[in-house]
Amino acid sequence: MQDSKASKESKQYFSRELLSWYEQAKRDLPWRRHRNPYYIWVSEIMLQQTRVDTVIPYFQRFIERFPTIQALAEAPEEDVLKSWEGLGYYSRARNLQAAAQQVMERHGGIVPDNKKDVSALKGVGPYTSGAILSIAYNQPEPAVDGNVMRVLSRYFLIEEDIMKTGTRTLMEELATSLIPPGRAGDFNQALMELGALICTPKSPQCLICPVMVHCSGRLEGAEERLPVKSKAKPPRPEYRLVALVEGDGAQAGRVLVRRRPDTGLLARMWELPHIPAAAEPGEGAGLPDGPAMDRLAAALGGAGVMAAPVGALMEAEHTFSHIHWNMRVFRFHQADGLGELAAVAESAAAYEANGAGGAVSPSASDDSAEYRWITQDDMGELAFPNVFIRILNRYFSSI
DNA sequence: AACCCGGGGGT
DNA sequence: ACCCCAGGGTT
Structure with a gap:
């Protein structure tokens, strides 16, 4: 020994x-x-x-x-x-x-x-x-x-x-x-x-x-060198598009959130809706704002939420030991006006036509996540990872 | 034994 | 940017 x-x-x-x-x-x-x-x-x-x-x-x-x-x-x-x-x-x-x-x-x-x-x-x-x-x-x-x-x-x-x-x-x-x-x-x-x-x-x-x-x-003068510890693999980067959807009408003053699945990363925590930006870093990560928001709008539509893009809100990062999320957050407004609905339908159609949808976003049929419209006060009852708390607090304090 | 999973704060 | 923190679970 x-x-x-x-x-x-x-x-x-x-x-x-x-x-x-x-x-x-x-x-x-x-x-x-x-x-x-x-x-x-x-x-x-x-x-x-x-x-x-x-x-x-x-x-x-x-x-x-x-x-x-x-x-x-x-x-x-x-x-x-x-x-x-x-x-x-x-x-x-x-x-x-x-x-x-x-x-x-x-x-x-x-x-x-x-x-x-x-x-x-x-x-x-x-x-x-x-x-x-x-x-x-x-x-x-x-x-x-x-x-x-x-x-x-x-x-x-x-x-x-x-x-x-x-x-x-x-x-x-x-x-x-x-x-x-x-x-x-x-x-x-x-x-x-x-x-x-x-x-x-x-x-x-x-x-x-x-x-x-x-x-x-x-x-031996070795105290700074010990313990010997091999380096861990660096986390792999992931690029994600995040939607902050402001409610309209009955949901005015509220923001759309969803609950994560029962298993896996951040199981059962609440979050803002988001989708992968690209399989290859660089491709979708550098996606211009317009197409990025179109893809998000289409994904939201698949979850039964009609939303019209407002603009880019902020960028955010979140590091796990094995994954590094680079997130671009876009602001949306819930669309219940006919004009806005038409615009959403158009972008969703373009998105599906491009064939970009299936691999990167849930379709209407398999997006079974639970969605809720919440106020800032409601955050006190739901558990969010820190990155989403930062985004939500920034948003609520800016309006 | 090797590998994967997994949030955040200190420096 | 990097470190590493009073680790656990699966294969």
């Missing part, structure tokens, strides 16, 4: 000094105020890929709204998604509620305290199961996240690529061997706390680090 080079003394020193440092340095975080397994579970799900400072206000609102596992299990999914709005990775919210229902049905409303049952909860993987078992139940399970891999790779001078599965297994074994008897919860949190406060990705604060004198990475 890689860590066989590390002396027993070095490991004992590490665990002892780290724990001692944590006692006086630990932050006062909302989920640390009680040892409530539900709070710890919720916090660990929110903390997946998300910084502590971002999570704190979300955690407090979430616990106020869903104080118990039962309350969460019985809540409308819409409310749970709304409370997650802006945090990202929305499947975490849907999985968390599904898992709360699992806990109600299979475990009498009590977060299970064994690895098999905790790991079976939706959205709970190796890291989160270890975190729950150690922090909530003080069981000697490792909780290896990005912080822990950074700290361990530096202290023990581990050069393996942390993106590889085998490296995480190695880290889990090492982390387990470091847990002081009876102190699993504090020790795991201490590791992560050190990574968050001292052993940071860039410019680590080695001079105030409680374990500096035996840190192999520091002694």
